[in-house]
Amino acid sequence: QGDPGTGKTTLALQFLLEGLKQGEKVLFITLSETHDELAAVAQSHGWSLDGVHVFELSAAQQNRSAEQNTLFHPSEVELNEVTQVLLDEVERVGPSRVVLDSLSELRLLAQNALRFRRQILALKQHFVGKKSTVMLLDDRNGGPSGLEAEAHTVAHGVMELEQLTPEYGAERRRLRIAKLRGVSFRGGYHDMQILHGGLQVYPRLVAHEHRNGFVRNLVSSGVPELDALLGGGIARGTSLLIMGPAGSGKSTLSMQYVCSALERGENVGMFLFDEGLETMLARADGVKISLRKWIDNKKQLTVRQIDPAEMPPGAFVSHVRDAVENHNAKLIIIDSLNGYMNAMPEERYLTLHMHELLAYLAQRGVMTILVMAQHGLMGKMESQVDISYLSDSVLLLRYFEAQGHIRLALSVVKKRTGPHERTIREMMIVPDKGIRVGEPLIDFQGILTGVPTLVGNGNGKSAPLLKPHGGSGGQGVP
Numbered sequence: 001q002g003d004p005g006t007g008k009t010t011l012a013l014q015f016l017l018e019g020l021k022q023g024e025k026v027l028f029i030t031l032s033e034t035h036d037e038l039a040a041v042a043q044s045h046g047w048s049l050d051g052v053h054v055f056e057l058s059a060a061q062q063n064r065s066a067e068q069n070t071l072f073h074p075s076e077v078e079l080n081e082v083t084q085v086l087l088d089e090v091e092r093v094g095p096s097r098v099v100l101d102s103l104s105e106l107r108l109l110a111q112n113a114l115r116f117r118r119q120i121l122a123l124k125q126h127f128v129g130k131k132s133t134v135m136l137l138d139d140r141n142g143g144p145s146g147l148e149a150e151a152h153t154v155a156h157g158v159m160e161l162e163q164l165t166p167e168y169g170a171e172r173r174r175l176r177i178a179k180l181r182g183v184s185f186r187g188g189y190h191d192m193q194i195l196h197g198g199l200q201v202y203p204r205l206v207a208h209e210h211r212n213g214f215v216r217n218l219v220s221s222g223v224p225e226l227d228a229l230l231g232g233g234i235a236r237g238t239s240l241l242i243m244g245p246a247g248s249g250k251s252t253l254s255m256q257y258v259c260s261a262l263e264r265g266e267n268v269g270m271f272l273f274d275e276g277l278e279t280m281l282a283r284a285d286g287v288k289i290s291l292r293k294w295i296d297n298k299k300q301l302t303v304r305q306i307d308p309a310e311m312p313p314g315a316f317v318s319h320v321r322d323a324v325e326n327h328n329a330k331l332i333i334i335d336s337l338n339g340y341m342n343a344m345p346e347e348r349y350l351t352l353h354m355h356e357l358l359a360y361l362a363q364r365g366v367m368t369i370l371v372m373a374q375h376g377l378m379g380k381m382e383s384q385v386d387i388s389y390l391s392d393s394v395l396l397l398r399y400f401e402a403q404g405h406i407r408l409a410l411s412v413v414k415k416r417t418g419p420h421e422r423t424i425r426e427m428m429i430v431p432d433k434g435i436r437v438g439e440p441l442i443d444f445q446g447i448l449t450g451v452p453t454l455v456g457n458g459n460g461k462s463a464p465l466l467k468p469h470g471g472s473g474g475q476g477v478p
Contacts, residue, residue, distance in 0.1 A: 001138045002161030006173060007194050008137045009033070009041055011161075012099040013052075014198045015135055019097040020051050027053045027095035029086060031105035045197055055089045057082065079109040083119055087126060095132055103138040103151055117150040124154055156181045162189075169309030175201065191314025202314030205321070207359035214365025216417075219331075221253075222260035225437035229412055231420040234393055236330070238417055239358050239368040241388055244397025248408055249429050250371045251280070252287060253395070254333050256435055257369055259289045262301060266330040269323030270303045271316070273339020277303055288434045302327055308342040313353055316340070320357065324364050332361060336371040337387060355390055392416040397427070400447045402465055409447045410437060424448070428466045438466045 002008050016026040028038065035054045042049050083106075090098065103120075110116035127134045138151060152158050157180040164172040174189045192201040218233035227233045234240050242250045258268050272280060277295075280303075284291045294301040302323050306316060323329040334340060341350050361368045370391060388394050394414040399406055410427040412420045423440035424447050430436055444452040 001140055001158065003140050003163060005171075006161035006163045007192070007199050008161060009038070009101065010045070010194055011199050012101065012135055012137055013038070013042055013045075013047065013049075016052055016097055016099060017047060024096035025053070025094055026051070026097045026099075027055065027090065027093050028099045028101070029055050029057055029089065030101045031057045032102055053093050053095065055093075057086060057089075079106065079115065079119055082106070082109060083122070086123075090126070090130065090132070094130070098127065098132050098134045099137065100134065101137040103136050113150055117154065120151055120154045152179065155179075157183075161192075172312050174312075174314075191312040193312065193315060200315075202312070202318045204314070205317050205356045205360055207356045207363060210360050211363045212365060216365075219257075219367050220260055221257050222263070223256060223435055223437055225425065225439075226253075226256075226410075226435070229410065229421045229423070229425055229437070230393065230395075231412075231415060231418050234367055235417040236367050237362045237365045238392035239362070239370060239390070240393045240395060241370045241372060241391035242395045242397070243372050243374055243388070245376055245399060246373055248397040248399065249427065249435070250373070250397060251275075251335050252283065252289070252429055252435065253397075254335060254369045254371055255280070255284050255289050255291060257331065257367075258301075258333060259284075259291060261331045262291075262294050265300075267300050267323075267328045268302070268331045268333070269320065269327065269329040270301070270333040270335070271320065272303065272305045272335055273308060273342075274336050277305055286431055287429055288432055299327070302329065306339065308339050313340075317353070317357055320361075324361065324366055330366055332366055332368045334368070334370050336373055338373050351387060351390065354387060358390055388414070393420075396448075398448050398450070400450050400452055402452060407465065409441075411448075426466050436466055441465075 012028070016028060019026045030038065034056060035049075038054060039049055086100075100123075106119065107116055110119060123134075136151065136155065158178040160176045160178050162174050162176070164174070166172060173192050173194065175192055176189050177185045177187065186203055186206070188204050190201055190204050192199055194200075214237060216235050216237055219236055220227050220233045221230075242253055244250050258270065261268050270280075281292050281295070291301070295303065304319055304323075306319075320332060323332065337354075340354075358368060370387075372387070391414070393412065393416065396411050396413050398409045398411075400409050401407070408427045408429075409424050411424045412422075421440065423442065424444075425440055426438040428436045428438075441447060441452075443454060445455045446452045
């Protein structure tokens with residue numbers, strides 16, 4: 001059941017064509033569309049209706065009523081006569097799968113709930129006796145009040161198709177199983193798309209169904225100072241959220257983890273919401289992070305650029321699952337959560353989707369890095385949505401001013417799976433040299449506010465600020 005454009009006819013044709021593949025006889029009974037219209041739908045998906053029996057019930061009924069020279073109104077045709085014509089064709093073909101399009105035409109003929117219910121029951125008993133599986137198509141507003149519910153109570157299953165129209169971007173389609181007798185089905189809404197080749201359905205992810213054993217060892221970034229800040233590294237099967245203002249190096253840090261994983265021989269999946277592949281590779285080349293050589297080896301590195309205006313959230317989750325289950329990815333990068341949130345029809349469901357996705361990845365032993373941009377440049381930062389509590393570790397980047405330069409501070413504010421440094425270190429991204437992380441800045445106070453002050457004598461164990469060329473040294477903040 002669904003409004004026009006939700007994919008009912010496409011789904012029905014897929015249902016019949018799958019029967020043909022299995023050597024079954026199939027029948028499409030249409031009261032509203034012609035054979036040519038159905039053939040056009042099939043052709044748009046690259047299908048052929050050869051072998052599909054298409055019976056135009058309205059045309060057959062007109063032939064039986066030869067005394068009528070003009071097109072008849074459906075309500076003027078006796079329901080019993082239409083039903084008999086239908087059953088005669090079923091008896092002639094002997095199909096295993098049948099599609100009846102649509103119930104709204106029969107409902108108009110019945111005019112009252114009792115007569116309509118009796119005819120639906122008669123059809124049901126006939127098809128059950130013939131061991132036929134029948135798909136009935138119906139519009140959402142299909143007639144007088146009460147008639148629509150009659151088909152729901154008689155049918156073994158009810159599937160509802162919906163089409164949503166966001167304020168911007170392509171339409172969103174989803175389906176819901178409202179009823180299926182004797183079957184433990186997955187409830188709720190499931191995203192779907194009409195692609196070339198038919199309907200593609202993305203079942204709602206349930207994390208607890210994907211438990212998998214793994215060794216929870218520490219994952220290195222390849223930068224010793226960064227690993228020290230994180231207490232030796234990030235535990236496998238956990239998530240790391242990298243937060244900071246625009247341009248602070250969040251994506252570069254995530255690419256450093258990708259490069260380190262590839263060098264260890266692990267498979268990686270990257271999902272880019274905010275920039276293109278070539279832009280990402282050019283930035284990686286500029287800081288000596290070698291990712292380009294892995295692009296051709298698609299068995300080890302999978303990079304997918306996501307357009308949030310065109311892809312529903314369920315499709316994105318399906319791509320992540322494909323990277324994990326079919327490409328054995330041990331590291332997943334989502335850059336960024338801001339783009340992922342824009343793919344959601346409603347913001348309040350972002351945390352529920354992300355909770356299930358992170359739980360699924362954790363149970364598969366996958367390390368997940370989430371990138372999230374915050375609003376502002378210095379001092380107090382704000383996030384569009386608070387998702388830090390879902391992450392196992394949080395790496396915080398901040399700008400601060402010192403010696404007439406804008407510098408970067410790096411700190412870990414959360415790590416569930418072990419100890420970590422409580423210090424603040426300076427980070428610098430040096431062209432042609434990569435990421436440099438300094439020693440803890442223990443002589444400075446107020447770094448996270450953006451304007452630090454020197455509180456020590458500068459002669460302790462604290463290292464001075466990094467030099468622009470990437471090494472340590474230089475004078476402290478006066």
